Amino acid sequence: MSHPAADAADAADAADAADAHPTPAGEQAAFPAWVVRAGEGRRTAAALELVPLTFLEDRGTVVRVQFSSLNYKDALALHGRPGVVRRTPLIAGIDLTGEVVVSDDPALAPGTLVTLDGAGLGEDHHGGLAALANVASDGLVAVPAVFTAQQAAAIGTAGLTAALAIDALEDHGLVPGAGPVLVTGAGGGSGGIAIALLAAAGHEVVAATGRPQQAERLLGLGASSILDRAELEEPGRPLQRQRWAGAVDAAGGQVLASILSSLREGGAVAAFGLAAGTDLPASVLPFILRGVSLLGIDSVRVGIAARRRAWERLARDLDPALLDASTRVVPLANAKDEAAALLEGRGTGRVVVRVSGG
Ligand SMILES: NC(=O)c1ccc[n+]([C@@H]2O[C@H](COP(=O)([O-])OP(=O)(O)OC[C@H]3O[C@@H](n4cnc5c(N)ncnc54)[C@H](OP(=O)(O)O)[C@@H]3O)[C@@H](O)[C@H]2O)c1
CATH class of the missing domain: 3.90.180.10 (Medium-chain alcohol dehydrogenases, catalytic domain)
Known part of the structure; x- marks a missing residue:
């Protein structure tokens, strides 16, 4: 050869x-x-x-x-x-x-x-x-027939991962109306699609970004408000005010630890990213005193049934025009x-x- x-x-x-x-x-x-x-x-x-x-x-x-x-x-x-x-x-x-x-x-x-x-x-x-x-x-x-080849590629791993994360949260019990759902890395590929999918499914979405100039686009995707990423980057008490019914996390590191400490009783975070780091400087207290869950997402090795289910969500809930934008x-x-x-x-x-x- x-x-x-x-x-x-x-x-x-x-x-x-x-x-x-x-x-x-x-x-x-x-x-x-x-x-x-x-x-x-x-x-x-x-x-x-x-x-x-x-x-x-x-x-x-x-x-x-x-x-x-x-x-x-x-x-x-x-x-x-x-x-x-x-x-x-x-x-x-x-x-x-x-x-x-x-x-x-x-x-x-x-x-x-x-x-x-x-x-x-x-x-x-x-x-x-x-x-x-x-x-x-x-x-x-x-x-799916609703997407062109270019749109399917725009979805790609980012969109598959976002859909898998939301499937995992809803399987865990998250329902629309339960409370705000936080999305980190909102300005990036996975985060943006997660916002659009969550909003289309009826969830209240808070988009965390390090770039305020992205706010208008993220609100256009369906976020109801914007959180400055800096608020999640400082180490805090292991149990903070209960804010999030669920979360989709592209960041890891201190950001993920902060999410865990402010999940509501019984809430869950679907974690797939390491944009902020691979460490997890967290406490067990949110797990044992609030029954919160950390759900890991691996889009690489996921089986065909979960892939098809995720693409069904994407075909149903992702507006191709929003994706194009x-x-x-x-x-x-x-x-x-x-x-x-x-x-x-x-x-x-x-x-x-x-x-x-x-
Ligand atoms: N587990 C899996 O199967 C899987 C699948 C896909 C992706 N991933 C991982 O998920 C992450 C996101 O992927 P992506 O394709 O969406 O990447 P991306 O388009 O590069 O988006 C990442 C976003 O994270 C935010 N960010 C950057 N630096 C950060 C920091 N230091 N702390 C906190 N947030 C930071 C930025 O958004 P803001 O400026 O808006 O904050 C950035 O746009 C990556 O780590 C990727 O490797 C994992």
Whole structure:
């Protein structure tokens, strides 16, 4: 197997060509892909390359990728940070949306528009920042008819995770009218979709952001009020005023500890992120004196039944126009540059990567 490393200009040209003329698998000798290769020490280096079709392992379903998206994990992978890419060389991209070219799953006819989020893409398996992918069919979800391919990609891991978090809270007993539900990381991808989904389901949403300039957009998504993130960043007493009936947390660290100490009796927080850190400087008192719960969300390994349920919620409750208003579309060649903002906590809404036209 050869791994030709074309220079970035050639790869960008190929990305443009793929944009203009999407070509079925088998009719092109090589396709553009963001490839992560081993670098110095634990670091890696990512570049847009032309790779041969043989670069992909046969995992059962070939997808012509139309769109991918940028998540925090993609930013880490594209910028050489450890913790995401588990083997090299590896095509980056934890999300993809596109058309089935051929599949060993009879339920997936050629031309079916599918989306796949997590499931080891861009971590253990070649991912979605490429014109072609070869994936296992067991995590694939048919894109609901209410969404275009671009909108499904805008949802991506961020939207799947937000929906899983709300499913978990409602399974735990959260009902509309129970009290305010806090969303942290509200200005980011997952947080924004969580706000829209919670509001559409009838919950009162408080959006916590470190960026007051995001307030108008977050109110437009359905938040009823805005909380300054700084209020959650200071260590406080283990039992504080009972404020939140539930919470969706993208931050972790002291922010998550503060949420735990101000959940109402029997309330729960669905935690999936580490934007504020991986530590949890918390007390057991809210658990044993208020019966609160900490619900962990892992969108990568979640099974197909939960994925389908989450996409049903998204199709029912996420207004595509609201999603579009919080989405930016960028070309494949710009993925690495665009990802830099996510690493710095400056990401806003969702960034979709146009791979092959759609
Ligand atoms: N467990 C899973 O399956 C799963 C799935 C998806 C994502 N995640 C994780 O969830 C987190 C959010 O993902 P995302 O895609 O929504 O990322 P994102 O678009 O980059 O959003 C993260 C947001 O967190 C806030 N933030 C940044 N720095 C912070 C800090 N120091 N303290 C508190 N908040 C901070 C910012 O919003 P404001 O400026 O508005 O505060 C930022 O926009 C990431 O840590 C990601 O790795 C986990």
